[in-house]
Amino acid sequence: MEKLKLIFSLLLIFIVGCESSSQFNDEIPMRELTRFEKQLVASADNFALKIFKKIADDEPGKNVFISPLSISMALGMTLNGAEGNTYEAMRNTLSLSGLTQQEINESYQSLIQLLTKIDSKVIMQIANSIWYRNTIPVKPDFIETNKKYFNAVINPMNFNDPATVNTINNWVKESTNGKIAKIVDKIDPQTIMYLINAIYFKGTWQYQFDKNKTMDDLFKKESDDQVKCRMMNLETDFYVSSNDTFTMLDLPYGKGNFSMTILLPAKDKKVKDVVSSLTDVVWKNSINSLSKTKKQLYMPKFKMEYKIKLNETLKVLGMEIAFDPYNANFKKIYEGVGNAYISEVDHKTFVDVNEEGTEAAAVTSVTIGVTSILDNIIRLDRPFVFVIREKASNCILFIGKLEDPLVE
DSSP, rough: TTTTOOOOOSTTTTOOGGGGGGGOOOOOOOOOOOOHHHHHHOOOOOEEEHHHHHHHHHHHSSSOOOOOHHHHHHHHHHHTTOOHHHHHHHHTTOOOSSHHHHHHHHHHHHHHHHHHHOOOEEEEEEEEEEEEEEEBBBBBBHHHHHHHHHHEEEEOOTSSSSSSHHHHHHHHHTTTTSSOOOSSSSTTTTEEEEEEEEEEEEEEESOOOOGGOOOOEEEOTTTSOEEEEEEEEEEEEEEEEEEEEEEEEEEEEEETTEEEEEEEEOOOOHHHHHHHHOOOOHHHHHHHOOEEEEEEEEEEEEEEEEEOHHHHHIIIIIIIIGOOOTOOOOTTOOOOOOOOOEEEEEEEEEEEEEEEEEEEEEEEEEEEEEEEEHTTOOOEEEEEEEEEEEEETTTTEEEEEESSSTTT
8 A cells, every 4th residue: 555644643652742641541550750751752742743744745655654762762872972062953853952961861761661661451662772893992971871771782793793784683673573674784884883772562452443344445545546455444432633634533552551643634635734734732732632432433454664764854853963974073972083973873664553453663773983984994896097107217007997896
């Protein structure tokens, strides 16, 4: 079902602001969030809407599925190594400007504990890891901070050994229950570190669809083309709200702590209208307006994988300096010869929605490079000219170019 774009608006990943979900289910046992936790959730929602809108705008007519939590958490670990303008740019991009670094770390720590333990009927796993070149002097405080607050597994590795790629990817595969097989293709010579977050979610619907009622149907794309799909249907009480742009529908998992929140465009609107309308105020007002009503829901089964390099997206959102090889400031990670900077932010996701529930996974990898390694290595891995000469007379004896090293 190419181009299927039901907007889950984060599918749960920031759970509609943890404190607001209790209005929908009296069974949810939950402690009161601290002021800093509430602020982190609000910041997370703001970042989620911001980055989703940017990616959706950049990918018109295409499926989009991201985990803002995974992106935020990988960058949150990286934030502990930033200083000066780089730190401020990253913190502002993540919408965390109202919190100190200590408050940010403590709030991430408690959010991990909350999300992974809040609903015994839902599997929610969050794993963090740091992999670094074992020949470089990584700052001990940076490592210890991420171990303490993000429960990050620390792995000094031989990045020159091809087997290291498999080791990293095996951790990713295990941490996502096999749904995402790899995040690293190869390790470049200038790479000194990967900071990786992995999330795995599996939730059964609180009100499951009857498989016997799933039928062949048609899904109408925005181009007016129709494609075949398997349509599930369920009649029950749902929490619903509407405005001029979309209808919001909340489908709870497990005990109700997690849910899939669907935003269906109004008859005269398109997905891009919904995306452009999403602000903090609109989002919160729609959530607060949800009320119980009986509905007959028709929903397609679907499965998708998605991947994106987030460099340009994050630059546009305000983090450009962090990617600048010569002006980025990550001296709290590394302060050897040369300068550390973010070379890549890679993101992969998986989602499977069926009659029983939803299985989803996400991985975000922040790659740290160092200019000194890049500057001090010359790789003759593309065509080049070569000369044989006599130095005293400067007489050129031979000159040529190599286009194909396999030609004899």
